[in-house]
Amino acid sequence: QSALTQPASVxxxxxxxxxxxxxxxxxxxxxxxxxxxxQQHPGKAPKLMIYDVSKRxxxxxxxxxxxxxxxxxxxxxxxxxxxxxxxxxxxSYTSSSTLVFGGGTKLTVL
Amino acid sequence: EVQLLESGGGLVQPGGSLRLSxxxxxxxxxxxxxxxxxxxxxxxxxxxxxxxxxxxxxYYADSVKGRFTISRDNSKNTLYMQMNSLRAxxxxxxxxxxxxxxxxxxxxxxxxxxxxxxxx
Numbered sequence: 001q002s003a004l005t006q007p008a009s010v011x012x013x014x015x016x017x018x019x020x021x022x023x024x025x026x027x028x029x030x031x032x033x034x035x036x037x038x039q040q041h042p043g044k045a046p047k048l049m050i051y052d053v054s055k056r057x058x059x060x061x062x063x064x065x066x067x068x069x070x071x072x073x074x075x076x077x078x079x080x081x082x083x084x085x086x087x088x089x090x091x092s093y094t095s096s097s098t099l100v101f102g103g104g105t106k107l108t109v110l
Numbered sequence: 111e112v113q114l115l116e117s118g119g120g121l122v123q124p125g126g127s128l129r130l131s132x133x134x135x136x137x138x139x140x141x142x143x144x145x146x147x148x149x150x151x152x153x154x155x156x157x158x159x160x161x162x163x164x165x166x167x168x169y170y171a172d173s174v175k176g177r178f179t180i181s182r183d184n185s186k187n188t189l190y191m192q193m194n195s196l197r198a199x200x201x202x203x204x205x206x207x208x209x210x211x212x213x214x215x216x217x218x219x220x221x222x223x224x225x226x227x228x229x230x
Contacts, residue, residue: 001172003154034214038155045205045220046147046155057218089155093214098169099145104154 004029004090004102011108017078020105022090023071028100030071034093037066037075040104041086049088050075077107085109112136112219114206119224126196130224132189132206140164140184143209145217146191148202148226156202159191160209174200196228 005023012018022029022037029035035053038046048057050066053073063078073092077084090102118130132144145160159170159180168180179192189206203223210216 032214034216036216038217040155045222046217047220048216048218051210051213051216051218087154091157091215091217096169098171099157099160099215101147101155101157 001028001094001096001098001100004092004100006088006090006102006105008103009106009108011110012077012080013110014080014082016080017076018080018107019077020075020088020090020107022073022075022092022102024073024092024100025071027095028092029068029073031095032093033068035066035068035073036091037064038089038091039084039086040089046089080109082109112208114208114219114221116204116206116221116224119204119226121227121229122196123230124197124228126228127192127194128196128226130191130193130204130206130226132191132221134187134189134206134208137208139182139187142211143167144182144189145207145209145215146180146189147205147207147217147220148200149205149223150199150202153202157215158204160215161189193226196226198228200226201228202226 037050054066146158207217208219210218
């Protein structure tokens with residue numbers, strides 16, 4: 001199972017919006033609405049931010065939103081804040097009943 | 111409060127074995143599937159394995175299939191990963207994570223990880 005494709009890095013200024021893409025295939029992202037997004041700060045465990053493409057867990061800011069079109073899912077962060085600077089990973093359920101991660105995207109808040 | 115505490119990591123020679131444990135608390139462990147995820151130093155996250163709440167259904171990444179065995183003891187609220195035939199590329203921080211009830215691999219709680227180093 002190949003990793004999902006994410007941009008290595010994205011950046012934005014405080015208050016701006018950014019979008020991180022996550023591209024897979026019809027056997028994972030495109031075939032199921034089971035895409036999640038995780039935020040990981042340096043030295044910390046990952047934190048669930050979005051699940052089932054666009055659902056937000058309790059306690060996660062509504063500045064975070066998710067969507068999907070075809071084989072590509074996206075995470076959008078609006079009103080960028082300094083604390084959003086972190087690594088972001090997408091995941092998808094696969095046709096093999098396994099889980100696949102994206103390569104990760106480093107978000108820099110300028 | 112959900113807590114997951116991994117242990118058992120350490121330095122092991124190539125070809126060696128190690129057993130990781132993940133002690134869970136703060137929730138009814140036997141109602142949740144569980145998973146292991148690893149992260150090589152400076153690299154991204156990689157899913158390793160998952161086990162259903164009952165322990166009947168088990169899944170592995172191709173990279174560890176045939177070498178790693180996931181198991182659980184619900185009476186002890188503990189998840190395990192037996193790792194055999196270890197390779198240098200298995201060096202990583204190993205996280206255990208809880209799978210959100212009724213979901214397809216939504217990892218809603220994570221431990222802090224235990225470090226496995228495979229080196230001679």
